[in-house]
Amino acid sequence: xxxxxxxxxxxxFVVLFLLFYWGVTLIVPGYGEVKLPVLSYVQPFSFxxxxxxxxxxxxxxxxxxxxxxxxxxxxxICPKMNTNMKQIxxxxxxxxxxxxxxxxxxxxxxxxxxxxxxxDSLGADPANWLFLTGRKQDLYNxxxxxxxxxxxxxxxxxxxxxxxxxxxxxxxxxxxxxxxIYDGLKQDEFAELRKDISYLLKEKVSDSHxxxxxxxxxxN
Numbered sequence: 001x002x003x004x005x006x007x008x009x010x011x012x013f014v015v016l017f018l019l020f021y022w023g024v025t026l027i028v029p030g031y032g033e034v035k036l037p038v039l040s041y042v043q044p045f046s047f048x049x050x051x052x053x054x055x056x057x058x059x060x061x062x063x064x065x066x067x068x069x070x071x072x073x074x075x076x077i078c079p080k081m082n083t084n085m086k087q088i089x090x091x092x093x094x095x096x097x098x099x100x101x102x103x104x105x106x107x108x109x110x111x112x113x114x115x116x117x118x119x120d121s122l123g124a125d126p127a128n129w130l131f132l133t134g135r136k137q138d139l140y141n142x143x144x145x146x147x148x149x150x151x152x153x154x155x156x157x158x159x160x161x162x163x164x165x166x167x168x169x170x171x172x173x174x175x176x177x178x179x180x181i182y183d184g185l186k187q188d189e190f191a192e193l194r195k196d197i198s199y200l201l202k203e204k205v206s207d208s209h210x211x212x213x214x215x216x217x218x219x220n
Contacts, residue, residue: 047134071106
């Protein structure tokens with residue numbers, strides 16, 4: 001059996017360690033937190049928003065953003081996804097450093113006018129929730145290379161035969177780094193998304209990675 005002295009010393013060092021750990025968390029911001037990993041970096045892009053204005057990756061620098069890919073004529077998962085996304089929009093719309101970005105996967109149909117009509121139907125303020133359209137090949141490359149919402153290997157297929165239909169969202173930090181992917185149809189993952197948005201809004205900005213790439217896509 002452990003002697004009283006050994007038991008006392010064990011308790012003493014455990015308490016000492018806990019006090020030390022607590023003290024470090026007070027002195028060093030963020031110490032002890034489980035940080036979200038970096039999954040990918042957003043590559044430069046330029047697409048057209050629902051106002052008919054060009055929106056680039058530079059417009060999102062310094063902002064936390066939630067990104068999805070959809071199409072306006074979808075009758076399946078897209079309405080459910082955007083209903084869930086609207087909850088996020090309503091909760092964080094007053095945050096100046098937060099944006100939602102919805103890219104179309106069907107630009108042939110989703111013109112600027114159609115995207116504006118769809119955005120208006122959701123009550124989306126274009127200052128906070130962007131709906132972007134452009135060239136199909138560039139949109140698909142952005143989905144795969146930047147946001148990891150489809151397999152990049154699919155870029156080698158004929159673009160005319162491709163169609164992305166994904167229910168996943170990407171969370172991007174202020175430095176243009178993809179930090180986590182969420183299932184846009186699962187409420188438990190939405191609870192995680194809310195928590196992680198709040199975390200990233202408080203996170204200090206590191207050097208921006210938005211422009212550090214050899215890849216470039218254009219919405220023209």
